Amino acid sequence: MSNVANNTSASDAMRRKTRRFMIAAFAVAALAFIVIAAGGINKNLVYYWTPTDLHANGDKAYGAAIRLGGMVAPGSIKNQRGVSGLEFDVKDATGVVHVKSNGVPPQMFRENIGVVVEGTMTRAGYFQCNRLMVSHNNQYRAPKAGHPMNKQELEKLMKSTEGLSDK
Amino acid sequence: MNATLGRLLILGSLLVSTTGAVLAYAAGAKRSREGLRWAQRFAYAFSAMMILATLVMEVALVTHDFSVSYVAQVGSLTTPLWVTIVSLWSSLEGSILFWGFVLALYIAVATWLTRNQHEEYMAYSIGTWLACASFFSFLIAGPANPFLSVPFPPVDGPGPNPLLQNHILMVAHPPFLYLGYVGMTIPFGFATAALLRGRLGVAFIRPIRTALMLPWIFLTIAIMLGGWWAYEVLGWGGYWAWDPVENASLLPWLTATAALHSGVVMERRGVLKGWTITLIQGSFLLTILGTFMTRSGVFNSVHSFTQSSIGPTILVFLAVILLGSIALLAARIDSLEAEGRIEGAVSREGMFLLNNLLFVLFTFTVLIGTVFPLVVEALRGKQMSVGRPYFDSMVVPVGAALVFLLGIGPALPWGRASREQIKRSLLPPIIGGVVLLVLGYALGARNGWTLLTLAFGGYAAQVTLGEMWRPVVQRMKRGESLMTATVQAQFNRGRRRFASYVIHAGAVIVIIAIAVSSTTRTQREVSLAKGQSTTIGAYTVTFLGTDIRNEPHRVATVARVAITKDGKPVEVVEPRMNQYAAMREPIGTPAVHSTLAGDLYVSIMNLDGSGQNVGLLLLITPMVSWIWIAVLLMGLGGIISIIPHRQSSFAAASASEPSPATVAETPA
Numbered sequence: 001m002s003n004v005a006n007n008t009s010a011s012d013a014m015r016r017k018t019r020r021f022m023i024a025a026f027a028v029a030a031l032a033f034i035v036i037a038a039g040g041i042n043k044n045l046v047y048y049w050t051p052t053d054l055h056a057n058g059d060k061a062y063g064a065a066i067r068l069g070g071m072v073a074p075g076s077i078k079n080q081r082g083v084s085g086l087e088f089d090v091k092d093a094t095g096v097v098h099v100k101s102n103g104v105p106p107q108m109f110r111e112n113i114g115v116v117v118e119g120t121m122t123r124a125g126y127f128q129c130n131r132l133m134v135s136h137n138n139q140y141r142a143p144k145a146g147h148p149m150n151k152q153e154l155e156k157l158m159k160s161t162e163g164l165s166d167k
Numbered sequence: 168m169n170a171t172l173g174r175l176l177i178l179g180s181l182l183v184s185t186t187g188a189v190l191a192y193a194a195g196a197k198r199s200r201e202g203l204r205w206a207q208r209f210a211y212a213f214s215a216m217m218i219l220a221t222l223v224m225e226v227a228l229v230t231h232d233f234s235v236s237y238v239a240q241v242g243s244l245t246t247p248l249w250v251t252i253v254s255l256w257s258s259l260e261g262s263i264l265f266w267g268f269v270l271a272l273y274i275a276v277a278t279w280l281t282r283n284q285h286e287e288y289m290a291y292s293i294g295t296w297l298a299c300a301s302f303f304s305f306l307i308a309g310p311a312n313p314f315l316s317v318p319f320p321p322v323d324g325p326g327p328n329p330l331l332q333n334h335i336l337m338v339a340h341p342p343f344l345y346l347g348y349v350g351m352t353i354p355f356g357f358a359t360a361a362l363l364r365g366r367l368g369v370a371f372i373r374p375i376r377t378a379l380m381l382p383w384i385f386l387t388i389a390i391m392l393g394g395w396w397a398y399e400v401l402g403w404g405g406y407w408a409w410d411p412v413e414n415a416s417l418l419p420w421l422t423a424t425a426a427l428h429s430g431v432v433m434e435r436r437g438v439l440k441g442w443t444i445t446l447i448q449g450s451f452l453l454t455i456l457g458t459f460m461t462r463s464g465v466f467n468s469v470h471s472f473t474q475s476s477i478g479p480t481i482l483v484f485l486a487v488i489l490l491g492s493i494a495l496l497a498a499r500i501d502s503l504e505a506e507g508r509i510e511g512a513v514s515r516e517g518m519f520l521l522n523n524l525l526f527v528l529f530t531f532t533v534l535i536g537t538v539f540p541l542v543v544e545a546l547r548g549k550q551m552s553v554g555r556p557y558f559d560s561m562v563v564p565v566g567a568a569l570v571f572l573l574g575i576g577p578a579l580p581w582g583r584a585s586r587e588q589i590k591r592s593l594l595p596p597i598i599g600g601v602v603l604l605v606l607g608y609a610l611g612a613r614n615g616w617t618l619l620t621l622a623f624g625g626y627a628a629q630v631t632l633g634e635m636w637r638p639v640v641q642r643m644k645r646g647e648s649l650m651t652a653t654v655q656a657q658f659n660r661g662r663r664r665f666a667s668y669v670i671h672a673g674a675v676i677v678i679i680a681i682a683v684s685s686t687t688r689t690q691r692e693v694s695l696a697k698g699q700s701t702t703i704g705a706y707t708v709t710f711l712g713t714d715i716r717n718e719p720h721r722v723a724t725v726a727r728v729a730i731t732k733d734g735k736p737v738e739v740v741e742p743r744m745n746q747y748a749a750m751r752e753p754i755g756t757p758a759v760h761s762t763l764a765g766d767l768y769v770s771i772m773n774l775d776g777s778g779q780n781v782g783l784l785l786l787i788t789p790m791v792s793w794i795w796i797a798v799l800l801m802g803l804g805g806i807i808s809i810i811p812h813r814q815s816s817f818a819a820a821s822a823s824e825p826s827p828a829t830v831a832e833t834p835a
Contacts, residue, residue, distance in 0.1 A: 037561065044555075044560075045551050
């Protein structure tokens, strides 16, 4: 009888030990996951900036993943017809960024329209664009020529463009 | 008239669902049989009123009754009938009403199927369903009311968002998604009832499983349809971009899949009850979080419609459910005692645990990446998003590990196994792995993760097919004919087992197709003048010219593009630009020449006014159509597993259920 009782308590102790081990292993795994995920997020953040924000962030812009929202400055589009070498300026009320793109621009692309370009700022002083998007949002209306959008409108624009042309 | 009637029905369903919920909980607490009967009547009454309200809206839409606010908002005399019918879910208010409609269907059917069973749990289940129903009735009656009266009705309306009318898949994707999302309410009700009762008996496990499997099937197909829609409409050539709205649909799917797996262990070993319940609660919470993310406008997208006031209301609901679930779990999880225990780590149940761990990791990876920008914006007012590389780098290893488990798990026996047994089951499928690896390499796959996925996938495919047909082979050895053995083993006694291997087969194909299609595509952007050609892969693409076509609700500019392969004409595809009256800018629709080996995707990037020059995006993506087919196969497997067999699947497991000892014939 006492033998049986001993066995049970021994196996209970075993079980408790296993349980403690499991909890510790789980905690370590969870911690490792959080560290890896946080690092992954930190490395892959895409900043939503207006031209003014981009200038304000200075050196941080070089090499960072940036979603730049603004208006295509009138008269700035060069070489729209060709497949490569498209250049234009993106501006808001107080800033201008020169953008170079290798893709074929989407149908709606033209002067004075709100655009979102994804890419990064190069040390040569231009924005290298990997992806050029024009808003599909039904609610959105382009501003009148010569009136750049304010920050709030641009932020809405940057959030409202879904994967349209990918490169 | 329609507006008033609709408002009355919605107020009625709000009243009935609230009263019914209170009454059902009281009946549950008192274990009153009479109270349960009344709760059932209230559930039917709610369903009837909500369904009628939706019918009233459909009548208003089809008859173009612009005195109803929602019809004035999305209706138009020029849209085709099918667009008019589906515009019920083309904007915010209607889509919430549609949610109520689907919830009403689910509640009515679930109440009917359980009318004479599981009395112990049903009052609490119905109470929980009706509590959710009263929240959505409140949304429809208040913040998202589609039945407001328009004092001076317009003669014509603008029609639904053109992006939604642009493709027939828009008819299918939302209903499937709603059937998946809303359906999670039913297992949530069961799980909450088990917690409130502090008990989860063997007999109640099967209805929980069936109630989880059904929305899982719909959600699986809905996610695929969403990806397919993006592929066929958005024009950038991909089907998944880790967009917040896509993640919102994936999150509950991940936890529900985990719950379906831990549910098997719960059913066979009597363990993991609290864990399975937690996963079910989590799945429901994630559907509400998904609704918040897609409908409140925190992420602006084609799903969010207009800025609306329902965001805070949904957030409050989410918080209440979250806190309630946590409190309930904390109070009651210990009372769902385990009846057995897990014996060895290297066993079928050990692999189930690993599977659950991976799915939970997957869920947190996606959840953190999706919610992080929201938190930063709320706290610091800065806008950013988490880039695709984060998701890819985190999810790809988890995906590869899942395929690995798809092979190892079913190959291992339940319980403790000898070293010899383990070797015998794990070694042979290596052949399948090597075959697929070599095949993939020969066909040009060079990406390390893709090759790894192919090797694991080949292994898993051999295990899956072997396990799928093993009972048939065993029966034939005992002298049964192929026909009898197949029917008996796959469709009668071992149906759930067979079904789960059908789902696994689909899953293996999907993961391989995703790995291959995302790492081996060829892309070109070209400008072509009329009559000019270019080549991509084995194809030659020629721009023949453009047509203008007048359609009732839009004007289309169609580019005719001839595709030839090895000098032989294959197809003339017609990517187009659709101009809708309500929209300033045209919407492009790509054209896809689809084969089993791969797709040639042709999308217009720009088109000059004269129709003489076109800018095209050309993409060759292998194996894309396998994704759609294999997901349908997964759905089919799900359907096979829940078809009632002799007795209702909501009924208790009876003695005819094979005992855990007969491994070959029991569900895996």
